[in-house]
Amino acid sequence: MFTSLVDALLLFTVTTPGLGLLAHKLNWKRLVETHATLGFIVALIFLTDIYREVSANGILVIVSDFPPNSPIGVCLEVDALSVFMAAVYVLIGFIVTVYSIQDLDGDTGVPGYFALLLGITAGMIGVVVAGDLFTLFLFWEIMCVCSYALVAFRKEHWAPVEAGFKYLIMSGVGSLTTLFAMTLLYGMTGTLNMALLSKALSGLVGGPWIYLALTLFIVGFGLQAGMVPFHTWLPDAHSAAPAPVSAILSGAMVMTGIYGLIRILFLLFTPFLGAWRMIMSVFDVLTMFTGNLMALLQDDVKRLLAFSTIANVGYILLGLATSSLLGLTGSLFQILNHAIVKVLLFLCTGAFHRQAKTRSLQELAGIKRRMPVTSTLFILGIIALAGIPPLNIFWSEWAILIASVEEGMLTFSIVMIANLVLSVAYCLRVIQTILLKEETSLSKKASEAPALILLPIFVLGALCIAIGVYPGPFRVVAEEAAQAALNIQAYVQAVLG
Amino acid sequence: MISLTYYLACSAILFLIGIYGLIVKRNMVLLITLELMMNVMNLAFNDFSRHGATGFTDPLAHAFAIVSMGIGGCIIALGLTITLHVYRHYNTLDVRKLRRLQS
Numbered sequence: 176m177f178t179s180l181v182d183a184l185l186l187f188t189v190t191t192p193g194l195g196l197l198a199h200k201l202n203w204k205r206l207v208e209t210h211a212t213l214g215f216i217v218a219l220i221f222l223t224d225i226y227r228e229v230s231a232n233g234i235l236v237i238v239s240d241f242p243p244n245s246p247i248g249v250c251l252e253v254d255a256l257s258v259f260m261a262a263v264y265v266l267i268g269f270i271v272t273v274y275s276i277q278d279l280d281g282d283t284g285v286p287g288y289f290a291l292l293l294g295i296t297a298g299m300i301g302v303v304v305a306g307d308l309f310t311l312f313l314f315w316e317i318m319c320v321c322s323y324a325l326v327a328f329r330k331e332h333w334a335p336v337e338a339g340f341k342y343l344i345m346s347g348v349g350s351l352t353t354l355f356a357m358t359l360l361y362g363m364t365g366t367l368n369m370a371l372l373s374k375a376l377s378g379l380v381g382g383p384w385i386y387l388a389l390t391l392f393i394v395g396f397g398l399q400a401g402m403v404p405f406h407t408w409l410p411d412a413h414s415a416a417p418a419p420v421s422a423i424l425s426g427a428m429v430m431t432g433i434y435g436l437i438r439i440l441f442l443l444f445t446p447f448l449g450a451w452r453m454i455m456s457v458f459d460v461l462t463m464f465t466g467n468l469m470a471l472l473q474d475d476v477k478r479l480l481a482f483s484t485i486a487n488v489g490y491i492l493l494g495l496a497t498s499s500l501l502g503l504t505g506s507l508f509q510i511l512n513h514a515i516v517k518v519l520l521f522l523c524t525g526a527f528h529r530q531a532k533t534r535s536l537q538e539l540a541g542i543k544r545r546m547p548v549t550s551t552l553f554i555l556g557i558i559a560l561a562g563i564p565p566l567n568i569f570w571s572e573w574a575i576l577i578a579s580v581e582e583g584m585l586t587f588s589i590v591m592i593a594n595l596v597l598s599v600a601y602c603l604r605v606i607q608t609i610l611l612k613e614e615t616s617l618s619k620k621a622s623e624a625p626a627l628i629l630l631p632i633f634v635l636g637a638l639c640i641a642i643g644v645y646p647g648p649f650r651v652v653a654e655e656a657a658q659a660a661l662n663i664q665a666y667v668q669a670v671l672g
Numbered sequence: 673m674i675s676l677t678y679y680l681a682c683s684a685i686l687f688l689i690g691i692y693g694l695i696v697k698r699n700m701v702l703l704i705t706l707e708l709m710m711n712v713m714n715l716a717f718n719d720f721s722r723h724g725a726t727g728f729t730d731p732l733a734h735a736f737a738i739v740s741m742g743i744g745g746c747i748i749a750l751g752l753t754i755t756l757h758v759y760r761h762y763n764t765l766d767v768r769k770l771r772r773l774q775s
Contacts, residue, residue: 309736316743320750327754333761337770340700340754347706347747348694354713354740362720367732411773 178237178251178304180221180261181314184297187214188290195286208276211289215269218296222265226258234659234669236306250368252306252669259507259656260303260434263514267426268296271419274522274631278419278529288328295321295423299431306670308357308367311435315353319346319399322428325420326412338408338415345408346399353395353435359388360443370670373442373663381447389447392439393454400432401485402458402492403465410469413481414534418525421477425484425521426514433491433510437503440495441660448498455496460590463489467597471604475534476524479601480517483560486598487513493591494575497582503657505574508650512567512642516559519635523553526628531621536605540612545621548629552636554606559639561602562595567642570650679719686712700758700765703751710744 177185191210198206229235235253272292279285298321301314323346327339361367363384364375379385398405409429413421440451466486473479487509494506526549528534531542543550559566572595579588623629642649659665690712693705714737721733755765762769 309732309739312736313739313743316747320743320746323747323750323754327757330754330757334773336754336757336761337773340751340758340770341773343747343751343754344694344703344706347751351706351709351713354710358713358716358720361717361733365720365724365730367736415773 177301177310178221178225178235178253180218180225180265181297181301181304183217183221184214184293184300187211187217188293188297191290191293192286195290198286205276207286207289208272211272211293212269212276214293215265215272215296218265219269222258222262225253226262229253229255229258234665236669249310250306250670251304251310252370252666253304254666254669255659256434256437256507256656257303259652260430260510261300263430263511264296264299264303264427267423267514267518268292270518270631270635271423271522274422274525274628275419277625277627278417278525282329282417284328288325291321291325291328292419292423295325295428299427302431303434305369307369308360308372312350312354312357315431315435316350318428318431319350322346322424326416326424328417328420332415334415338411342408342412345405349395349398349405351395352391352398356388356391356395359384359391363388368670369438369442370667373445373667374671376443377446379446385447386450389444389451390454392444393436393451393458396432396435396439397458398432399429400436400492401429401462401488402432403462403485403489406462406465406485409485410478410481413484413521414475414477418477418521418528421481422518422521422525425481426518429484429488430510430514433488433495433506436492436495437506437660441498442663442666445663452496452498455492456584456587459489459492459496460587461489462486462492463591463594467594467601470601471597474536476527476536476539476605477521477534479536479605480520480524483598483601484513484517486594487517489594490572490575490591493579493584493587496587497575497578497584499578499582500654500657500661501574501581502578503660504650504654505571505576505578507656507660508574508646508653509568509571511649511653512559512571515635515638515642516556516568519556519632519639520553520560522628522632522635523549523556526624526632527553527621529628530624531617533617536608538615538617540608540618541610541614542618542621543610544614545618546623549624549632550609552629552632554609555636555639557602557605559643561599563599565643567639567646569643570646571653574650676719676723680716683712683716683719686715698766698768700755700767702767703748703755706751707744707748710740714740 195207237251298314298318305311323343327335329335401409466482470482491506494502559568562569562572690705690709717733721730
C-alpha cells in the first residue's frame with residue numbers, strides 16, 4: 176500500500192505489542208527484541224529492492240486506486256532523495272534497536288518501546304516517500320506521536336515527563352502550522368498533490384497568501400528541525416529521553432524536518448527562491464551561533480550534544496540556502512555523517528550513564544581508565560564532530576563551505592568557519608575531561624559496558640572512519656539525491672506522465 | 673449558499689481563540705486548544721473544498737478531516753496521559769511550575 180518498506184515496518188509495529196503479551200505469558204526472554212530486530216532486517220532487504228528499482232527506472236510513483244486513474248488521491252513518489260533519507264533512517268533504526276536490547280533491561284513496557292521505535296521509523300520513511308501533502312501530514316503525525324511517547328518513556332522520573340509535555344505542546348503547534356500552510360495551498364490551488372502544486376504555483380507571481388504559506392511551512396518544519404528560535408524543546412527532549420531515543424531524535428527525526436524543508440522549498444516554492452534563500456541564510460547564522468555558544472556552557476553531556484545538533488542543523492541550512500547542487504550535496508552528506516556521529520556519541524553517553532550512573536561531564540572525568548573501549552569510541556566521535564580530517568564530517572562541512580564561497584555568500588562562509596572553531600573548543604574540553612582529568616568517585620566505580628552494547632557503537636565508529644577515508648561512493652549517493660531534489664521537471668512529469 | 677468569507681471568518685475567530693487559550697491558560701488542559709486549532713483547519717479545508725468549483729465537492733477534504741480528527745484524538749490521549757504523570761510528580765497542573773529542567 177505505502178511501498179513494501181513502510182508496510183513491513185507498520186506490520187511489525189502492530190504485531191510487536193501482541194508478541195510482548197505472548198512473551199510475558201510464556202516467559203520467553205528476548206522474543207520482542209528479536210522480533211523488532213527482524214523487522215529492521217526485513218526493512219533493509221526491502222530498501223535494497225526499492226533502491227535497485229529507483230536507480231533502474233527513475234522515479235517510482237504509486238497512486239491509490241480511488242478515484243481511478245487520477246493523481247488527486249493518495250500518491251506516493253519515491254525518488255533518489257527519498258531512498259537516501261530512508262536508508263539513513265533504516266540504518267539508524269537498526270543500530271538503535273540492537274543497542275536497546277540490553278540497555279532496557281531494567282525498564283517496564285519494553286514491547287511498547289520497540290513498537291514505538293518501529294512506528295517512528297515507519298512514520299519517518301512515510302514522510303520521505305509521500306507524494307502529496309495529505310500522506311505527508313499523516314505520516315508526520317505518526318512520527319510525532321511515537322516520538323512524544325518515546326521522550327516520556329521513563330515516566331517514573333520527573334524530567335522525561337516534563338520534557339515530553341513541553342515537546343508535545345511545541346511540536347503540536349509546529350504540526351498545526353504546517354497544516355495551516357497546507358490549507359492555504361489547498362485553498363489557492365485546489366490540490367494537495369505535490370507535483371500538481373508545483374505546476375500550479377510555478378505560474379504564480381506572489382501575494383500575501385503565498386508568502387504566509389511559505390513562512391508557515393518554514394516555521395513548522397523548522398520547529399521540528401530545531402531551527403533557532405524554535406529550538407527550545409530540543410535540548411530538554413534530548414537530555415531527558417533514554418539514550419537510544421535521543422540518538423534517533425537527533426540523528427533521524429530532526430532531519431525529517433530538514434527533508435520537509437528541502438522538498439517544500441525546492442519543489443513548491445521555486446518561483447520564490449530569492450525570498451526563502453534570504454530567510455534561510457538569516458536563520459542558519461542564528462542557529463549555528465546559538466548551538467555552538469550554548470554547547471560551550473553545558474555540563475550535562477547529552478545537553479551538550481543536543482546543542483551541537485542545533486549547530487549542525489545550522490550548517491545544513493547553510494547548504495540549503497546556497498541552493499546549488501554542491502551545497503545541497505553537502506547538506507545531504509552532512510545529514511548522513513551527522514546521523515552516524517551523533518548516534519555514536521549518544522549511544523556512548525548511554526553506556527556511560529548505564530555504567531557510571533551520571534551524565535555530568537565533571538563527574539565523568541577520567542573515565543577513560545575504567546571504560547577504555549567506550550571512551551575511545553566516544554573520543555573518535557567527538558573528533559569527527561569537531562570536523563577534523565580524515566573523519567567523515569570534515570568532507571560534508573568542506574562541501575558546504577566551498578558551495579557557499581562559490582555562490583558568493585562569503586560572509587556566511589566566514590561565519591561558518593568561526594562556528595567550526597567554536598565547536599572545536601567544546602570538543603577539546605570534552606576530550607580533556609574524559610582523557611586527562613583525575614577520576615571522581617562515580618567514574619572510579621564504573622566498569623566496561625557489555626559486548627551487545629559495544630557492538631553497535633563499534634559498527635558506527637568503523638563507518639565513521641570508512642566514510643572519512645573513502646568519502647567517494649557515499650558522496651556520489653548524496654549527489655544523486657541532491658540532483659533528484661533539484662530536478663523538479665522529472666518529479667512533476669512522473670505524476671503527470 | 674453562504675459565501676466562503678463567512679466560513680473563513682468563523683475559522684479565523686476560532687483559530688484566534690485557540691491561540692489565546694494556548695498563550696494565556698495556565699492549566700495543563702490547554703491541550704484542548706491544540707485540538708480546537710486542528711479542527712479549525714478541518715473546517716477551513718472543507719470550506720475550500722466546496723468552493724473550488726460550483727456544484728462539486730472535493731472528497732479529499734472529507735477524508736483529510738476524518739483522518740486529522742483521528743490524529744487529534746491520538747495526540748490528546750497521549751497528552752492527557754503525560755498530564756496525569758506530571759500531576760503525580762509535581763502535584764499541580766500549573767504549566768508555569770514545569771521549569772525544573774531549565775534550572
